[in-house]
Amino acid sequence: xxxxxxxxxxxxxxxxxxxxxxxxxxxxxxxxxxxxxxxxxxxxxxxxxxxxxxxxxxxxxxxxxxxxxxxxxxxxxxxxxxxxxxxxxxxxxxxxxxxxxxxxxxxxxxxxxxxxxxxxxxxxxxxx
Numbered sequence: 638x639x640x641x642x643x644x645x646x647x648x649x650x651x652x653x654x655x656x657x658x659x660x661x662x663x664x665x666x667x668x669x670x671x672x673x674x675x676x677x678x679x680x681x682x683x684x685x686x687x688x689x690x691x692x693x694x695x696x697x698x699x700x701x702x703x704x705x706x707x708x709x710x711x712x713x714x715x716x717x718x719x720x721x722x723x724x725x726x727x728x729x730x731x732x733x734x735x736x737x738x739x740x741x742x743x744x745x746x747x748x749x750x751x752x753x754x755x756x757x758x759x760x761x762x763x764x765x
Contacts (some may be wrong), residue, residue, distance in 0.1 A: 640762035641741045644665035644699025646692040649683040652754055653691070659712040668694070668711035671731065689748050690716050697726055700744070701735040724748065726759060740764050 656664055665674040669690060698705055706713070711747040713732040717725045726744040728736055732741040736742075741761035748757035 638743070638762045639726040639764070640760060641739050641763050642700040642702060642759075644696035644759045644761075645757070646695035646699065647741075647756045648688045648692050648695075650685050650688045650735075650750065650755055653688040657687070658685055659726040670712050670715045673713060673716060684750065685750045685752060685755060687748040689757065692755045692757035693724075693726065693746055693748050694757065695748075696757045697728070698732065698743070701732060701739050702740060703732070703735050706732075716748075736761065 643685065644700075660738040665677065665687060669677070669687070673690055677683045677690065680686045691711075693716045694711050694714040695705060705762070712733070713728065713730040715727040717727055719725055724746045726746045728744075740763040741762065743761070745760040745762070746757065748755070750756070
């Protein structure tokens with residue numbers, strides 16, 4: 638296995654707070670899956686969690702060498718957790734196809750947030 642791509646993104650959580658205040662809960666469904674929206678809404682600070690997930694999605698697109706997508710395509714990257722709490726990155730559509738073309742078959746995702754900032758890094762590995 639070798640590294641075939643890496644993506645990193647950071648986001649100001651205040652930007653997400655403003656967007657949620659302006660557009661309401663419907664904003665989440667445009668960029669996030671139903672499961673992601675539910676996970677964000679269960680937290681004490683949904684805006685910070687939305688920001689963290691958004692950075693993971695952006696980092697995923699970068700890791701496979703694609704520019705950020707149009708709004709609807711953000712759902713092609715989904716952040717989930719396994720039973721132990723480890724983050725998983727699930728790819729669909731053109732994002733999954735781009736990963737396949739690049740030779741990426743495994744992804745490591747790490748992310749974090751504070752009240753003010755969110756960050757994520759995706760490492761794509763495979764056989765280029």
